[in-house]
Amino acid sequence: MLALKAENISKQYRLGEVGTGTLSHDLNRFWHKIRGKEDPYLKIGEANDRTTKGDSEYVWSLRDINFEINQGDAVGIIGRNGAGKSTLLKLLSKVTKPTTGKIYSQGRIASLLEVGTGFHPEMTGRENVFLNGAILGMTRKEIKRKFDEIVDFSGVERYIDTPVKRYSSGMYVRLAFAVAAHLESEILIVDEVLAVGDAEFQKKCLGKMGDVTRGEGRTVLFVSHNITAIKELCNNAILLEKGQQIMQGEVNRCIIEYQKNSQVKFSYDYLNHPEKVENDKIQVKSFITEPIAGDMINIKSGVRVTVTFMSKLENVDIDLSFFLKNSHDLTVMSTGLMVCGNKDAEKGDYTVTFEIPPYTINEDSYYFDFFWGINRSEIAFRTEAFGFEVNGMQNQFGEIIKSPGILFPQIIHKIEKV
Structure with a gap:
């Protein structure tokens, strides 16, 4: 029941005005209505995108729901x-x-x-x-x-x-x-x-x-x-x-x-991307996820995550941690490592690789919280913009294979000074 x-419900608003319009607009609507014609103001208006500056004074808050x-x-x-x-x-x-x-x-x-x-x-x-x-x-x-x-x-x-x-x-x-x-x-x-x-x-x-x-x-x-x-x-x-x-x-x-659809970047290259991921201490130069084995990421293949970043600092300890979250915003895995463990660390590019073993995470969309720490205290940078997607696998009965849900898998780390 x-x-x-x-x-087909829609809702239109006029920007900068109280109510739906002026007296002239109401008369224009009435004139079209008595002649059996469509409301002229239904033909105008823009989608409700607050990130761009539009040209119309009418906005569709909802359209054809x-x-x-x-x-x-x-x-x-x-x-x-x-x-x-x-x-x-x-x-x-x-x-x-x-x-x-x-x-x-x-x-x-x-x-x-x-x-x-x-x-x-x-x-x-x-x-x-x-x-x-x-x-x-x-x-x-x-x-x-x-x-x-x-x-x-x-x-x-x-x-x-x-x-x-x-x-x-x-x-x-x-x-x-x-x-x-x-x-x-x-x-x-x-x-x-x-x-x-x-x-x-x-x-x-x-x-x-x-x-x-x-x-x-x-x-x-x-x-x-x-x-x-x-x-x-x-x-x-x-x-x-x-x-x-x-x-x-x-x-x-x-x-x-x-x-x-939440602007998660599944790969990133700062040379080809208009939005730079950086601050005055760290610049992320590239990010990529790929299967450890096979041609596509699934629960059997495992996932290799490679992050290349440039440190703009020297003579400090730099550590990197990540928290992996699923599409339900639950943290399913975390790890961290010291990138530069001495006071003689120099400016330049570093590549850090994390490998998540096969059969560790299930079919879902995932994204990261990254933390760059300086001298073990100050958080230098954080982003939730990177992620990847895991495809499930079916058994002979057509059922999706589920990961056993290992709580603390052995995550392999690799650090290189470029």
Whole structure:
């Protein structure tokens, strides 16, 4: 049974203006409408790319989004900043209307889009529970029945009769989430508000949302940059990029596709790349990943990582460490070594090679955090721009072979002064 359906929904904004346009624009739209013609301002506008300076004063925050979400699904909305994630949730929550398209929903929607949405700062926590619950569609009888449970979950019982203007942002979000999560709605929409809470509260919220989907069969839409939380909570995902829908489907596939599109460099040569990876101490000259054996990287071949960099320093100790992360932002491996272990180190080029043994890491996309340390203390350089992709292998039954997950493999290091 469908819970939500979006048909060709788009949202256009006019930059630098409050509202959708001027009186002349509204009259022009009306004139085209009574003549049975298309809105002229739907034909203009640019994609929402914040990294480039556009020519149009109109921007499409979302363009031609189509999806169907079944009842009981937990769906993660993922994408980079400015992809249109929050705009999509506002449209689904009916906070704002789409410029084009239609949204169909089955059941009551509870949304938590910003910290303390619907809270009045002069009112106490107790009063705001009733106020916010009423805004979300709960009856007074329903709020009374759930009040103790809401306060217990929020953990602010001691301050429940204190005006919320004296609450910290963490206390705000605790109480606001507790109200929304305990509303007996069919659909729960949660934006990136959990980033405000501490680690214990985030874990508690994720557990509650898991109970909502798996235990109560309600539908959850969840926006977060915490890829691990998306993977743990959601079974499906929607990937957005610059207002466009890239894909919808199984959460792991969407996460891997998101990682592929996140500007990870699978190889790099500073002579041929417009963006130089350097600072005033270290310059990365090249980076390459290749199979130790065979023609392509897979779990059987192993991976050889070669980094060539130029040190702009002398008479210092230089050490290099890397942390290997998978597409879910989990660190799966780390290692480090001393590049120059004496005070007579000279300026120049160095090549460092790491070899990750076969059957150590599984099919996935991976990227690095690199750290160049100076005299064992100062971090000289860090980048998350380098990575590689591992392809799985199938056995005779067509099943993907899985790595045994060696925790501390013997990683081979090699250092050369060029």
